[in-house]
Amino acid sequence: MRSRICHSMADQERIHQDTHTMKPDPSSWDQLPIGLFAFDTFGRIISYNDSFVDLLGVVPMTSSTFERCTTSTFDLYGAVARVLAGETVRLAGWYTPPNRQPRFVRTTMSPSFQADGRIDGGVGVIEDMTEQRRYEERMEHLSSLDPLTELFNRKKVGDVLTSAVQDTVDTKAPAAVIMLDIDYFKLVNDTFGHPTGDLVLRSIAQLLRRNIRKTDSIGRWGGEEFLIVAPQSTLTDGIQLADKLRQKINDEPFGPVPHVTCSFGVSSLDGGKTVEQALQDADEALYVAKNSGRNQVSSKR
Known part of the structure; x- marks a missing residue:
């Protein structure tokens, strides 16, 4: 010394x-x-x-x-x-x-x-x-993940959405919100069993993650629902992304389940929308897609 x-x-x-x-x-x-x-x-x-x-x-x-x-x-x-x-x-x-x-x-x-x-x-x-x-960063990361799909959990993707809302206010840049739901998922569980249902959830999660941008965020919103936040994206961009994902899922076999489809609701973060308004718009659009025959994309500005 x-x-x-x-x-x-x-x-x-x-x-x-x-x-x-x-x-x-x-x-x-x-x-x-x-x-x-x-x-x-x-x-x-x-x-x-x-x-x-x-x-x-x-x-x-x-x-x-x-x-x-x-x-x-x-x-x-x-x-x-x-x-x-x-x-x-x-x-x-x-x-x-x-x-x-x-x-x-x-x-x-x-x-x-x-x-x-x-x-x-x-x-x-x-x-x-x-x-x-x-170690702390790893624990923080793990605490933000859904254990089944290894996507963001509801809280984390909700935090991402909150940040995106603020970013649109600060930068005036657009962002899209995509909510999707696996069609007839209860029937998958009832027919093939819950382990196969879990396999479908994990497989769809991986497919979604592979087919979005690095700047996009995706999380499991609950049950068989997922939420995607796409910054720097207009409503039209969000619709195009949702339809691309819909087609990918439609064409993909999932183990013993020969055919799985998803319905999509898309909204945009503009006009000073709150988190609640963006989610409500995406949810209402998803409801329209479900009630119009499923396996399709609906949107609400």
Whole structure:
């Protein structure tokens, strides 16, 4: 460990001698898995351990500041300025060391003080939280999925629709909402059994996902119903997409079930529609498709 943090630890030893508190040996700090660092009132890095260098991929030179360790998602430089103004700062974000893979790092920094109470710099710790962050992201992703179809669940696709409504207000860009329902699905379950019904649901889910754009979102809305949110799409675009999907399903065999069809209702997000209005319009259009013979597309502006 370089000078400043070592001296700080030695000072801490003397201050707490009467309490018999055990303190780490400063010579062992280079073996710690977390980065330790200190900086002066100019924001220059004046001491650090090996883990600091390994984590950030930067060896501080004379008068180095944190500009070399700052990215748009991890603003160490700005955080140092806040510490020098008297704040304790906690910061986390993605950081890409030179010639290495991105890491999710977390740091806590606090001011250091002279005997008269004036700030004379700051100290901090920095940790690699990549594995934990990826685990959290994975759990968050799984919590947004329908376990049977592995599409978005109702809550997640509802959140996507809410965001799409706001986007149409902010950007004036169109978006389409497609609601579809498997025709006579109860008959499939009654005739072939629920395991086959589940197979049909999963197969249709996969077919739908393969045949929409990457920018579109799809979720299981409930039972045998699905919902698609298609940004940057007019009502006409939505109708064309729905009819393409309808034909794909109509032409596809699903295991022991020789023929499955779906009915589609399409609405658009324009004119300041709310989420509820868009869903009601798509649902009413779907009702028309169902009552007009099924295996067809209906729309409502």
